[in-house]
Amino acid sequence: MDETSLQKGVAERSATTPTRREVYEAGIRRRSNRIALISTVSVVLALFVLVPLAPGWEAVQRAFFNGRVFTATFPGLLEAFLLNVMIFAWSAPLIAITGLAIALCRDARAPALFPLRLFGIAYTDIFRGLPVVLVIYIIGFGIPGLGLPRPWNSPYIWGTLALVLVYSAYVAEVIRSGIDSIHHSQRAAAASLGLSDRDTMRYVVLPQAIRNVVPANMNLFIALQKDVALLSFIGPVEIFRQAGVYKSLYANFTPYVGAALIFLALTIPATRYADYLMNKQNKART
Amino acid sequence: MTAKLSLRGVRKRFDDHEVCKGIDLDIAEGEMVCLIGASGSGKSTLLRCMNLLEPIDDGSIWLDGTDISEPGLDPQPVRQQIGIVFQSYNLFPHMTAAENVMLAPRRVRGLSREDLRPRVTQLFTRFGLGERMDHYPDQLSGGQQQRVAIIRALAMEPQIMLFDEITSALDPELVGEVLDVLRDLRKQGMTMVLATHEMGFARELADKVCFLDAGRILEQGPPETLFSNPSEPRTKAFLARVL
Amino acid sequence: MKLIACTALTAIVSATAAFAAGDGTCAAGKTLTEGTLTIATGNPAYYPWVMNDAPESGEGFEAAVAYAIAEKMGFGKNNVTWVRTSFDEAIQPGAKNFDFNMQQYSITPEREEMVDFSLPYYTSAMAVLTTQNVVDAGAQATLDSLKGLKWGAVATTTAIPMLNEVIQPSDEPLLYNDNADVNAAIMAGQIDAALYDLPTALYLSAVVVEGGALLGQFPPDQSESPDQFGLLMEDGSALRECVDAAITELTESGELAAIEAQWLSEATGVPVIK
DSSP states (O other): OHHHHHHHHHHHHHHHSOOHHHHHHHHHHHHHHHHHHHHHHHHHHIIIIIHHHSTTHHHHHHHHSOHHHHHHHHHHHHHHHHHHHHHHHHHHHHHHHHHHHHHHHHHOOSGGGHHHHHHHHHHHHHHHHSOHHHHHHHHHHHHHHTTOOTTTTOHHHHHHHHHHHHHHHHHHHHHHHHHHHSOHHHHHHHHHTTOOHHHIIIIIIHHHHHHHTHHHHHHHHHHHHHHGGGGGGGSOOOHHHHHHHHHHHHTOSHHHHHHHHHHHHHHHHHHHHHHHHHHHHHHHHO | OOOSEEEEEEEEEETTEEEEEEEEEEEOTTOEEEEEOOTTSSHHHHHHHHTTSSOOSEEEEEETTEEOOOTTOOHHHHHHHEEEEOTTOOOOTTSOHHHHHHHHHHHHHOOOHHHHHHHHHHHHHHTTOGGGTTSOGGGSOHHHHHHHHHHHHHTTOOSEEEEESTTTTSOHHHHHHHHHHHHHHHHHTOEEEEEOSOHHHHHHHOSEEEEEETTEEEEEEOHHHHHHSOSSHHHHHHHHHHO | OHHHHHHHHHHHHHHHHHHHTTTTSTTTTTSSBTTBEEEEEOSSOOTTTSGGGOGGGTOSHHHHHHHHHHHHHTOOGGGEEEEEOOHHHHHSSSOOSOSEEOSOOBOOHHHHTTSEEOSOSEEEOEEEEEEHHHHHTTOOSSHHHHHTSOEEEETTSTHHHHIIIIIOOSSOOEEESSHHHHHHHHHTTSOSEEEEEHHHHHHIIIIISTTEEEEEEEOTTTSSSOEEEOOEEOTTOTTHHHHHHHHHHHHHHTHHHHHHHHHSOOOTTSOBOO
16 A cells, blocks of 8 residues: 555654654653653662661661561461462452342342342442451351351351452442443444343443453452452461461561562552553543 | 335423424335434434334334334334444444344344354445454444444344434545445335435435424425425425535 | 658658669669659450459559569569550560560560560460360360361460471461450351460450360470560660569569469369370
8 A cells, every 4th residue: 555655754754854843852752761760760769778877777677677587488478378369269250250240230220120229239338338357357257156067167268258248349330330331322232133131231231341341350359369368367377367477476577578579579560460451441442 | 005114193202302293204115215304303313213212202103004112012023123223333342243243133033153154244245345244343444334234234134224324424435335335225125214414315316305303294205306396494494504 | 640641651652762763773774764664565464464454453463473573673563654565566676665565475586586585484384275065076185186176376476386386287277366366266166276375275265265165285394395474675675684683583582483373373173285
């Protein structure tokens, strides 16, 4: 096509003689880069030079950044983190399924399904309104306290249920907002083809809605990865609890720093990825 | 002559605004009817009422002598017989063109992809989209998308096709390819109702043109009569503006 | 007459105060507030270490020991003030708000890297708290039997290394924030047994845990590193030598043993784990 040769022509010209605007923009860019560099260097300098000058720095360093304690506890922390990963791995799909079911409950339009809709509303209101740790305590100790035999009273089962209850409420709201974001003309098009409401939801609305809310749900699941640690309140020795044990054995907070590093190693890439997806989606919309 | 589709005293209101104020219209088998009129005159609403996307408030709609506007009637079988194509295409963006076309036949008529593929391929080829079947809507031009939307409606093998200003959202150079599709359908003898601003096209192909004004059919007749010799002053005024 | 009595009393009190200020004693100039000894305990402080969560009364083993040590250091009852801290506050870097902290802190070499401990004021046996149901189901005071139980403990205690090294349970133990949560887990049947110091275990089994039972104890002389409680002080605390001198004096005079006999139940009835 002529289009490509045209573009090529433009590229060649700009390679040899930049336009006035390009010169101007390049100048602005150099200036911003310089300012960014200077300000970054000064902040880093302040952090690494000024903070250690503080009178209590040595004590803080010994209590929080203790190399000996770090090396002694880090492998144990990594091992304990496997439990977090496992709890996350079995909770996440359950949360996704339950969240979707609740979102569909809230979207039920038939009058016969009104109780379902009411249930969906009550569910999301209640479980979004409660602190996770409270739900974990109440369900994790409360339900087994009713006299369930082992292994049905396991804190893993009921702690997972607590996580599923709370997080599926959030996921349900996110999915519902995704459903609402699908333009009604899509439903109209499906209806005009004779598709049932059910098929319209399943084949037309949901696939688009869920795709739209992937980044928002990613953020929820990053939060879940952190909240898995709350299960330690009812017994399981995951990384946060293991760090607490080490802290008390060594009378030193360094294991918490180790645990924080392990969390960050996982959540930072996940967060960046979620942001990337979000940006991509925003670009696609405009 | 018995009408394929008949409207009798059709009224439709949205909140306080009455959009259709008693419409009577007969569409014969194989006939092509064009609805013209200013924006907001009720053309689109009337089309949406015809395939029951909007329930009517009063009056009745008859398809092959059956009242399909009976409140509480399941609209789905009717919609299978009356296809509609929208101004903004409304393709499903997460499916390829072919999947868009096959979804309803698969789900509503229980046909398999394998059953459908030859017929769908034939439709795409017929409308010049043989190469685009597996493209997603955002990889197609507006004209191509609108043609896919027409194929999607045709795939349900409807007896009547409704077209709601299907060229209004298109760049001028893409209008022709869509109108060609309509010409093709006309040749095949499809019963069609169009809401349109393409007066030349209406004049060329329509059996009957209806001028809608403020929710009423003010005047109707064969295109030569209506365009050349309108009897109502409002029709004259409208035509003077658009021609 | 009344006036004279009053004046006399005032004179005596101020004399005591002057003495208690610790002038010329070991602790002079080494306490947080000159003339006052600030002691930290838990929030809440538990029976039988402190009775009724009121250390000021001097009732309960640790409260009584605290006042005895204070006296030996030259601080009268009126010159002792109490504060409350958590374990984390006790070990955090920076200025401390206590002279010493007393809440059943076990002395370990690892902890001594970070903080200072006094000489031990109590050597505890570890005991197995369980319920009658578990005992009825056949649990016995033998290591073999204990291995098969589902274990729990408070996460901040030295019970955990003991559990992992001596009992080595076949199932991973579950760990909790505090006594109350361990008890909730026992009552919910999520764990069979928990490891506590003997006095705490005695109290919990008798008063707190419904159907609670003591399965047995690991006497201090049996474990490799006996669980010894010490006063926790800031690393490099100048007061440490004074505290140690007071504790040595109390131990040698038999006063410490007398306080122990008064407040901590005789544990002779608890079977020893083989």
